[in-house]
Amino acid sequence: MKKKIIYILGLGHSGSTLIEYYLSSFKNCIGIGEAYKAAFAFQDGNFSRFSENDRERIKKIPFWQKMAESANQYESAEDHYISMYNYILNSGEFSEYNLIIDSSKKLDGFKVLSKHFGEQVMAIVLYKDLRAWMISSIDTRKRKNRPMSFGSNFRLCYRWYKEYFFINRYLRNSNNQYINLSYDLFCLDYESVNEQIKNELALETDPDFMKTNSINLLGNRMKKQADVKLEIRYDYRWMYRSEWHLPWIIIPAVKKLNQKHVWNQ
Numbered sequence: 690m691k692k693k694i695i696y697i698l699g700l701g702h703s704g705s706t707l708i709e710y711y712l713s714s715f716k717n718c719i720g721i722g723e724a725y726k727a728a729f730a731f732q733d734g735n736f737s738r739f740s741e742n743d744r745e746r747i748k749k750i751p752f753w754q755k756m757a758e759s760a761n762q763y764e765s766a767e768d769h770y771i772s773m774y775n776y777i778l779n780s781g782e783f784s785e786y787n788l789i790i791d792s793s794k795k796l797d798g799f800k801v802l803s804k805h806f807g808e809q810v811m812a813i814v815l816y817k818d819l820r821a822w823m824i825s826s827i828d829t830r831k832r833k834n835r836p837m838s839f840g841s842n843f844r845l846c847y848r849w850y851k852e853y854f855f856i857n858r859y860l861r862n863s864n865n866q867y868i869n870l871s872y873d874l875f876c877l878d879y880e881s882v883n884e885q886i887k888n889e890l891a892l893e894t895d896p897d898f899m900k901t902n903s904i905n906l907l908g909n910r911m912k913k914q915a916d917v918k919l920e921i922r923y924d925y926r927w928m929y930r931s932e933w934h935l936p937w938i939i940i941p942a943v944k945k946l947n948q949k950h951v952w953n954q
Contacts (some may be wrong), residue, residue: 691809692778692789692809693787693809694788694806694811695712695811695813696793696798696799697789697790697792697890698799698812698813698856698867699794699815699850699852700817700822700823702822702826702829703816703872705815706792706877706908707874707919707921708792708813708870708903709722709762709903709905710794710919713901713903714900714919715894715895715896716894717784717787717788718787718789719783719789719790719900719901719903720753720790720792720904721790721791721905722788722791722904722906722907723791723906723907724770724798725798726738726769726795727753727907728756728766728773730767730907732760732763732766732769739906741932748847751782752776753906753929766863774802777876792905792908793798794901796859800859801913803863811868812867813867814868814870814950815870816951817872818927818951819850819951820933822849823846823932823933824924824930825924827841827842829844830873841881843935845936846933846936850940856937867894868889871950871951873923873951873952874912875921876921877923891944898920901919
């Protein structure tokens with residue numbers, strides 16, 4: 690059976706690490722985290738992009754150790770990224786896995802894989818409710834001591850809309866395989882969405898949340914707990930916060946896109 694690459698498309702703070710770990714909990718599936726971003730960090734030799742936890746993983750996981758050590762053999766990060774997948778698809782190290790889960794999210798990374806591996810690549814477009822995404826983004830900035838300037842809420846709203854607009858436009862005009870997935874519905878109606886994903890990806894077993902095959906790099910803080918047991922929890926903060934109110938009221942196109950792809954069921 691030919692291996693298939695499942696590439697998660699979307700924005701940061703949209704639940705991509707959770708979805709990657711969930712998919713990696715199925716038999717014969719493995720997650721590799723944000724490999725596209727990792728390739729650029731390896732090329733730059735900038736290991737400060739990695740958390741302390743990630744730097745330890747690079748030392749302990751043979752695949753990532755090889756990728757870090759071989760970075761200077763390639764002229765560009767994209768060449769290195771392609772070589773990663775050539776290794777994964779042809780090495781005995783990954784022979785037991787049929788699905789490779791990449792949570793890189795960037796459209797450019799998906800285009801690179803599609804160009805070189807064609808029908809072996811399939812996208813999951815991960816949508817998160819704009820309101821929940823804004824609150825998560827704002828709180829992350831505060832945690833990292835990045836101030837919110839005047840108009841930041843509108844800029845976040847525009848970024849969310851623009852990112853999904855370009856993803857949708859590209860996929861409509863290409864021959865790529867893809868499915869849409871609502872992070873919010875995944876958390877709130879897990880049983881139904883789990884069945885849908887199993888059917889879409891032809892997964893025959895149920896996920897084992899006590900065991901993940903992920904060797905994730907550059908995912909969020911959740912990966913520290915996911916190696917013990919994966920937990921699906923919904924973040925309700927947006928329901929009692931007001932930062933999203935004004936952009937939500939003033940820009941109707943955002944509400945329309947949000948309703949279509951997040952709450953479409």
